[in-house]
Amino acid sequence: MPLALVLRHLDIAHLGNLEAVLRDHGYDIRYVDVTSESPRDHPEADLVVVLGGDMGAYEKDAHPFLVGELAYLRDRLAAERPTLGICLGAQLIAEALGETVRKGKTVEIGFREVTPTEAGFDSPLRHVAGVPMMQWHGDTFGLPSGAIRLASSGAYSNEAFALGDYALAVQFHPELTAEMYETWIVGGLDELAALEIEPDDLRRDALANGPAMQAASVAMFTEWLGAL
Secondary structure: OOEEEEEEOOOOOOOOOHHHHHHHOOOEEEEEEOOOOOHHHOOOOOEEEEOOOOOOOOOOOOOOHHHHHHHHHHHHHHOOOOEEEEOHHHHHHHHHOOOOOEEEEEEEEEEEOOEEOHHHHOOHHHHHOOOOEEEEEEEEOOOOOOOEEEEEOOOOOOOEEEEOOOEEEEOOOOOOOHHHHHHHHHHOHHHHHHOOOOHHHHHHHHHHHHHHHHHHHHHHHHHHHHOO
């Protein structure tokens, strides 16, 4: 079975609906808690999935494991090995490619539309067109050299990019399930209060937009994995 190595930064940020898609494509899934173990200590993976987290890619002093993780991603991307990054994972891919991740002008939490570019409409990102996707981030970066921008939003120009047919990075959270979302809301109550975001508003948005987002996410992941 092909191996999907999943780099996890936070217990509550896991594969979500992507897990079933990976299993349907025959992948054996192995999580690596990068806060305490190195991905280099595991067998070479057919696919690496880099998940989200509550730290910034620039917080290397507070989270020194990021240095080794970035080196690992730099080598993997240079070898053009299949890699998928979600939120923090997308930011780490950008930094591994030489871009600087920094705080953005606004923190996005909740469902927002992302708009595929012309290239995006010729890619699996076309499945998210017109479908509000879940966001929970406030960092940004420039488009890496050699990458193709696939989607933007009103607040962030680089919501998704690709490197050839081997790497995909998305800033939003297409993997999110309803159960994950509730866990994130409960765990983020202090942040939401500071930003004057009502948790119940997020819950109502999830009821309205969650099913369509799930369908778009599965279609996007399925097409991308199938083309590897």
